[in-house]
Amino acid sequence: MRVEADPRQGIDAARLIRHVYDAVACGIIVRDGGGTLVHANDAALRMFGATRDQIVGQPLLGGVARFREDGTPLTRDDLVSVRALREKRAIRGEVTRVVRADGTDVWLLGEAVPVMGADGEPALIVTSFMDVTAERRAQAEQHEAETRLRAAVATSPVMLFVLDRDGRFLLSEGGALKRLGLAPGETIGRSAIEMYANVPAIVWSIERALEGEAVKTKVDLGGVAFDVDYAPLRDAKGETYSVVGLAVDVTERSRAERHLKTVHAVTRVIAGASRHRDVRQEILRTLGESFRWDAAVFWRVDAARNVMHVRETWQSDGAGLDAWFAACRSRELRKGEGLPGRVWASATSAWISDVSVEPGFTRAQAATDARLHTVLCFPIRHGDRVFAAIEFWSREVRREVDHDLFAVLEAVADQIGGFVARRTVQLQLQASEARLRGIIDSALDAVVTLDEIGRITEWSPGAETLFGWTREEAMGHRLTENIIPERYRGRHEAALARFLATGERTILGRRIEIEAQHRDGHELPVELTVSATRSEGGWVFSAFIRDIADRKRMEDDLRSSEARFRLLAENSTDLITRLDPDGRRLYVSPAARTILGYEPDELLGTRVE
Structure with missing residues (x-):
């Protein structure tokens, strides 16, 4: 006689867990209590560039190299899952660089959680990984962009500073600091009011700005004259929590102030925008007006079709360039085709002083009809990827390449590229969260x-x-x-x-x-x-x-059935035996003594011949 429990409950649960594992964006790898890898979901296989056969049953996934954030290699004993198994506790927040078999690398944020068995020892180690490669690279690119921006500011005769609500420096950068005998960042944490207590114009301006007023003033510090702007920053309630200041050496005022204000305006646009279109419109207008261009064209790369086309345009007041923009919109450019296509292919900026005499310039006639001559085109990139290219046009022939302008625009381009990359990651994260929400809801x-x-x-x-x-x-x-x-x-x-x-x-x-x-x-x-x-x-x-x-009802029913079976078997004069699938005796009733001449315990585990 064989008694079987209905296995459907376990199968359904296992399928559900497997579906959840394979649907979530994070990678999941499971070790058993002996440290052997027993499961990996689809996301983990993609992250490590491995197959399930290369993982399951192995003590260590081969073919990949692992490194700490400082670049030192990790051994098997250093892995979060092995540490969690050894230390019998959860290990969280470990960031690892993984170099896959094909030479590509990913950054993974991992955490390992032991699942304890009835004996108090880890029965399983569940390790989850989040791919933070895009975030790491975006941070690195953002850091590089900020470094370039700081370098651009450091070479200008200005001082950019930020004060907290107590008038203490939070930021102090710029080439003008050297004129005051200061190094960048040297004043951070010090009170501007105390430092310049003997300069009433500075103290008065800071106090007014902290009260919410925008202030412009001129000061003389040791024979160096500055024009200084103070701008209060307000929170959602309208209360001032900080002050941004810009001090410009008036000897090069016109040029340096225009460049820095442009970068500052672009940074504010990017910081406050939530949509790509908002950024495009404001960037074209801000840069066009700041550097006195007549027109701007934003060419967006369509990666799916491998072409670029016009997504946004801007023109100065009264320029009358609608026909020129229509001519640009009618074209789709492939990589290497036309000026924007060449900038896309090379990922570097290009300057043409006069397109009317430029050999092979495909839009020369349309530009001549619009009386446009000088063009600057620069890429919007993030890492090795070019997202777009921006053209700025002037009716004035500008013979000399403006290298300072190039530095500012490249810093701006890096900022925009970082925004596009971060926004792309955010949209992907939102989609992932939506998928997870769907799984939870269902x-x-x-x-x-x-x-x-x-x-x-x-x-x-x-x-x-x-x-x-x-x-x-x-x-x-x-x-x-x-x-x-x-x-x-x-x-x-x-x-x-x-x-x-x-x-x-x-x-x-x-x-x-x-x-x-x-x-x-x-x-x-x-x-x-x-x-x-x-x-x-x-x-x-x-x-x-x-x-x-x-399940509890089934367990109760099974226990009742077992009790009834044993009561019947123990009191029956017939021989009752229960066998496993291999024909071995699992139970033998007391009647074995009189019928077979054996004690029931002697027959347990023996095969029925």
Whole structure:
């Protein structure tokens, strides 16, 4: 006689977990308690450039090299998963550079969490990875852009500074600092009011600016004359929290001030914009007016079609260049074709003093009809990728290449490229979050998220179905107010307080069975798994709750069936035997003594011939 449990519950759960693993954007690799790799989801395979066969069953994924942030190599013992297994604790926030077998590299942010077995030892190590390559590269490019911008400012006879609400320097940069015997950043943390207490114009200007007024003034410091602008920065409530200042040596005032204000204006545009189009429009207008161009054309690269076309135009007041813009819009340029195409291909700027005499210039006639002569075209790039090219046109023939203008525009181009790259990453992250939201919303299990004081911050549709509370009713309430039975509430609050105070983990990372409470008051058995994540706003707890009422009923039925079977078998004069799939005896009734002449225990495990 064979008794089998219905396996469907386990299969459905396994499929659900596998679907979730393969759908999320993060990579997931699982080790068993012996340190052997037993599973990797699709995202992990893509990140490491490996196949599942190269991972599963191995102690270490071969063919890749791993390095710390400082460039030193990692050994197997240094891996977050191996450390978590060895130290029996979660290891979080480890950033690793992985060089794949094909020579490409990725930056991964990893965390490993041990899943403890009944014996108190790690049964599994679940390691998750987020690909932060784009963010790392964007940060590096942004840093390089800022370095270029600082270099441009450092070579100009100006001083750019930022003061906090107490008048202390937060930023102090610019070539004019040398005229005052100061180095860039030397004044950071010092009070400008105290430093220039003997210069009433400076003290008065700072105080007025901190009160919310824009101030312009002239000062003389040791024989060096400056024009100084103070601009208050306001928060969402309109209160001044900082002051931005620009001091210009009047000996080169016109040129240097125009360049720096342009960069400052472009930086504000990029910092305040949320859409690509907003940036394009403001950049063309700001640069065109600042450097006295007559027209500007923004050529965008369509990577899918490998062409570039016009996305935005600008012209000075009264320029009358609509026909010229129409001629530009009618064209699509391939890489290397026309001036924008050549800039796209080379990723470098180009200057033509007079296109009317430039050999092979394809739009020469249209430019002549529009009375346009000098053109500057520069790429918008991020890393090795060119996103766009911007042309600026002048009706005046400008014979000399403006190298200072080139430096400013290249710094601006890097800023725009960084914005485009960051915005692209943000859109991808939003799409990933939307996919994850879809998975959570469609999951059969209840998913509940709490802040560190136990308030509900997320309540999935599965939780609505399981507990009878709608999302609107549950949000913002403490978990003890709706689904925790009264007898467990004190333990829950104490465990939460203990974790926040000492880091002691009672149930985190474990799968436990417990009773929960429905809205109507009845209790139901559930399987609970809780994880904790540190965020800028504090700890965030995620609870995955599964209704196991059906499983419990099946277990009770199975135990009752087993008891009835044994009662029947123990009192029967017939020989009753239960076999495994290989024909070995799992149970032998007492009748074996009289029928076969053996004790039942002697026959256990033997094969029926």
